[in-house]
Amino acid sequence: xxxxxxxxxxxxxxxxxxxxxxxxxxxxxxxxxxxxxxxxxxxxxxxxxxxxxxxxxxxxxxxxxxxxxxxxxxxxxxxxxxxxxxxxxxxxxxxxxxxxxxxxxxxxxxxxxxxxxxxxxxxxxxxxxxxxxxxxxxxxxxxxxxxxxxxxxxxxxxxxxxxxxxxxxxxxxxxxxxxxxxxxxxxxxxxxxxxxxxxxxxxxxxxxxxxxxxxxxxxxxxxxxxxxxxxxxxxxxxxxxxxxxxxxxxxxxxxxxxxxxxxxxxxxxxxxxxxxxxxxxxxxxxxxxxxxxxxx
Numbered sequence: 001x002x003x004x005x006x007x008x009x010x011x012x013x014x015x016x017x018x019x020x021x022x023x024x025x026x027x028x029x030x031x032x033x034x035x036x037x038x039x040x041x042x043x044x045x046x047x048x049x050x051x052x053x054x055x056x057x058x059x060x061x062x063x064x065x066x067x068x069x070x071x072x073x074x075x076x077x078x079x080x081x082x083x084x085x086x087x088x089x090x091x092x093x094x095x096x097x098x099x100x101x102x103x104x105x106x107x108x109x110x111x112x113x114x115x116x117x118x119x120x121x122x123x124x125x126x127x128x129x130x131x132x133x134x135x136x137x138x139x140x141x142x143x144x145x146x147x148x149x150x151x152x153x154x155x156x157x158x159x160x161x162x163x164x165x166x167x168x169x170x171x172x173x174x175x176x177x178x179x180x181x182x183x184x185x186x187x188x189x190x191x192x193x194x195x196x197x198x199x200x201x202x203x204x205x206x207x208x209x210x211x212x213x214x215x216x217x218x219x220x221x222x223x224x225x226x227x228x229x230x231x232x233x234x235x236x237x238x239x240x241x242x243x244x245x246x247x248x249x250x251x252x253x254x255x256x257x258x259x260x261x262x263x264x265x266x267x268x269x270x271x272x273x274x275x276x277x278x279x280x281x282x283x284x285x286x287x288x289x290x291x292x293x294x295x296x
Contacts, residue, residue, distance in 0.1 A: 001078065008087045009117035019046055019075040020091040020111040022142065025120060027288050032224060034143035034246035039239050045075035046111065047139035048126075049103050051270075052256025053176035059103065059265045066102045070176060071141070073099065074109065088114045106130040119225075119287030126281075128274040135266040135273050137254020139231070140284055143246040146194070146238065149221050154244075156219035159192040159236070163210040170205040177259040178205070194247070196240035203237035203248075207255060207270075214249060215289070223289045226251075230282035233270070251284060 001018040014024040022044040025033040036043050050059075050072045059068040077099075079091035090112045095105070108127040113120065128134035147154050167185030170178060185206075186198060198204060211234075217223040231251030238247050255270045266273065274280050 002081065004081060004084050004089045006087055006089065006113060006115040006120075008115040011115050011117065011119065013113065013115050013120055015089055015091070015113055017079050017081050017091060019077060020079040020093070021045055021075065022113070022120075022122075025286065027119070030149070030222065032144055032148070032286070032288075034145055039241055039243070039245050040143065042075075042141070042143065044140070044142035045071065047071040047137070047141055047252070047254075048074035048109060049107075049136040049138070051137040051139040051252045051254035052172075052178070054265075054268075055175075055177060055257050055259075055262040060263060061104060061265055064104075066104070068102055071139075072137075073102065079111065087116070088112065105132070105134050105136075107134055107136070119285060122284045122286075124282045125279050126274060127279040128276055131276050133266070133273040133275055135268070135271055137252070137268070137271045138282065139233075139235075139250060139252035139254060140228075141248055141250050142284075142286075143248045144216060144224060146245055146247040147221075148216070148218050148224065150244075152218055152221055155195065157194045157247075158217060159187075159194065159249075160215040160217065161187065161190045161192070161209070161211040162213040164189050165192075165206065165209060165211060167206070168208075170207055172202045172205070172256060173259055175259075176202075176256055178256045179259060192236075196238070196242075199238050199240050203235045203250075205255065206234045206236075207232075209234045216247065216249065225287045225289050226284065228282070228284045230280070231284075251282075253282065 003016050006013045010028045053070040059066045079093045083090040093109045106129050110125045112123040165187040168182035169185045213227040215225050228251040233252040235250035
């Protein structure tokens with residue numbers, strides 16, 4: 001694994017070739033990304049070719065049953081750094097004998113990072129170089145420091161969504177599969193007041209969010225803004241702990257298998273298919289802005 005550091009103005013970011021994972025992100029000396037401490041040993045893993053868990057951690061394809069870990073294999077894979085400059089880098093993962101043993105489709109996944117004086121942009125492209133449709137899911141899992149500033153309490157932090165979010169909320173059962181119940185949302189209009197009890201039953205999952213942007217902010221403190229394109233779903237997660245920790249804000253296209261589903265991967269609910277010789281794209285931008293403003 002190697003790392004590449006990006007710098008632009010007051011911003012700095014570090015990206016690792018393992019998993020094409022963002023390792024650090026800071027602005028004006030303020031560290032925004034979780035440090036992969038003992039509470040959770042990751043920073044911002046890339047989820048591919050599955051988001052969440054498949055039933056039994058296996059993938060079914062034409063009668064074969066293939067092992068597939070939660071969130072897929074990309075986060076543990078070594079990407080190739082194909083381009084790099086002071087402010088940008090591009091990493092690529094392609095299929096190999098190892099990937100085809102568990103995911104029998106050719107693919108080319110490209111991840112690009114670009115840092116400016118205003119923040120970070122991440123662009124993802126998934127290409128199908130094969131002759132059959134490519135089934136997949138893809139998601140992001142960045143963990144931001146909670147509290148945002150050292151010395152502040154977790155209480156007083158909130159999420160502002162760019163639109164009203166009437167729900168519903170979905171939840172996971174113990175094995176990490178999607179429960180069928182459609183629950184009332186804890187979001188109050190555009191605002192989700194944050195507290196650890198929200199996550200006592202694991203992640204908050206919104207399969208039909210109206211918003212494509214959210215602000216994570218604290219009383220009298222900074223406001224971290226995320227905007228995404230191409231991702232129709234959103235997960236929010238942490239491991240409850242009284243100590244300083246993290247908040248994961250996760251745009252997805254795809255989600256964990258429903259508890260009553262164990263079919264062909266190509267027919268998985270929430271997944272997508274890319275036609276032969278076609279490409280699908282997604283993006284995420286991260287910036288800082290004045291507190292107290294809505295995400296839009």
